[in-house]
Amino acid sequence: MRRNIAFVANNLDIGGPQKGLVALVDELDIKKFNVAIFSLQPNGSLEGYLRESAVVSDVSTLALAAQMNRGSEIRDLLELLRHRRVRAASLYLRGGIAKAMGRPVNPWRQRVWHAAKVPLHSTDTVYDAVFAVSSGLSTYFAVDCLRAKRKYHWVIGDYSRTTFDRSLDELYFSKTDGALSVSSECSQIFNDLFPTLNSRLQVFQQLIPWKFYGRAAVNANPYMYPRHLKLLTVTRLDRDKGVDLAVAACQLLIDRGVSVEWIVLGDGEQHSSLQRDILARNLQDSMRLEGFRTNVTDYLAGADVFVLPSRSEGRSAAVDEAIACGVRVVVTNYRTARSQVPGRDVGLVCEMDPAALADAIQEVVRVTQASPDRDRGGRGHGIDPNPLFLELAGT
Numbered sequence: 001m002r003r004n005i006a007f008v009a010n011n012l013d014i015g016g017p018q019k020g021l022v023a024l025v026d027e028l029d030i031k032k033f034n035v036a037i038f039s040l041q042p043n044g045s046l047e048g049y050l051r052e053s054a055v056v057s058d059v060s061t062l063a064l065a066a067q068m069n070r071g072s073e074i075r076d077l078l079e080l081l082r083h084r085r086v087r088a089a090s091l092y093l094r095g096g097i098a099k100a101m102g103r104p105v106n107p108w109r110q111r112v113w114h115a116a117k118v119p120l121h122s123t124d125t126v127y128d129a130v131f132a133v134s135s136g137l138s139t140y141f142a143v144d145c146l147r148a149k150r151k152y153h154w155v156i157g158d159y160s161r162t163t164f165d166r167s168l169d170e171l172y173f174s175k176t177d178g179a180l181s182v183s184s185e186c187s188q189i190f191n192d193l194f195p196t197l198n199s200r201l202q203v204f205q206q207l208i209p210w211k212f213y214g215r216a217a218v219n220a221n222p223y224m225y226p227r228h229l230k231l232l233t234v235t236r237l238d239r240d241k242g243v244d245l246a247v248a249a250c251q252l253l254i255d256r257g258v259s260v261e262w263i264v265l266g267d268g269e270q271h272s273s274l275q276r277d278i279l280a281r282n283l284q285d286s287m288r289l290e291g292f293r294t295n296v297t298d299y300l301a302g303a304d305v306f307v308l309p310s311r312s313e314g315r316s317a318a319v320d321e322a323i324a325c326g327v328r329v330v331v332t333n334y335r336t337a338r339s340q341v342p343g344r345d346v347g348l349v350c351e352m353d354p355a356a357l358a359d360a361i362q363e364v365v366r367v368t369q370a371s372p373d374r375d376r377g378g379r380g381h382g383i384d385p386n387p388l389f390l391e392l393a394g395t
Helices: 016-027 061-066 073-082 086-100 106-116 138-145 166-173 184-193 210-215 243-255 271-280 297-302 317-324 354-370 386-392
Strands: 003-009 033-039 055-058 129-132 151-155 178-181 201-203 229-234 260-265 287-289 305-308 328-332 347-350
Touching: 003 016, 003 138, 003 386, 016 033, 016 210, 016 317, 061 073, 061 106, 073 086, 086 106, 106 138, 106 166, 129 138, 129 386, 138 151, 138 166, 151 184, 178 184, 184 201, 229 243, 229 297, 229 317, 229 354, 243 260, 243 271, 243 287, 243 354, 271 287, 297 317, 305 317, 305 354, 317 328, 328 354, 347 354
Parallel strands: 003 033, 003 129, 033 055, 129 151, 151 178, 178 201, 229 260, 229 305, 260 287, 305 328, 328 347
Antiparallel strands: none
């Protein structure tokens, strides 16, 4: 008998958790599972790449409004008031003021959702298991809006770095039956912060989406300068991801006489400020911000070094992909870095400092030149998700 399972994601746009979900759905046995996916934001760019057997559902307009997350404040407020969620609308306004003042908005989003109360969304299906894949309100939706025999939170990052209201999170986490985590370090951080939950965390490393990359193949060389040192970074452009450190490190490499072609894939709130910094340093011929790319394998195939200058990570899917493609990596010493980059044969972990980043890049290049024979073909890591998800669904 097939198990009915559902996954809840904040969105289906390009990102590590989302690509990991696409990869997981690709590997689940359709003879054993019926798979439903709920996206808290509609029309994600990855939706069309999910296998046809996965049923994608948008959420109700009230659930959209209660997220305080779609840049349509008047429409959201009218929707909340239409459903007589007056307190939620009041909190929404206060959250908007806090956001305008530069204060964290995540706690207000949590409070608006909690005040809006169920039913925010309705479905007749009773699932064997529901998994809230990404941080934020996905767990809240799973708890409040879906009926399931078992419900699971999914820890995807260093929770200590978040701005969430932990008391509200603890309330919702306590209503789940357990949790998955992308790394043992993330599990330990989560357990340290929520020691009373007895969350029964199981580590499940996110899968690399090789089948998805095959469907989205481009097969082109994105690099312009064959003789330059080719560096690649794939990440969101926000402060936690440290791309500002990469820009400064690029300047140092140029000053040392290194010809660099550094491509940064991703987008985010710092795009404009980073582009201004690149232009101010006259680095536009050495570092390019190219936005999101559906398929990064062409970029990895030509890269000499993959660089992640992050200030915080759970387990970076992009680093896993680089290592699997035989590209040596340089990462900063965020809390979970050394478990992912355990030795010099994989790459180096350096301080969160532009000079240390530039030094590590040059050292990895030296090591690579000394032992150039590496398999640059994409490889999976041999994880079969079916036994675990059958167990979690209650076989």
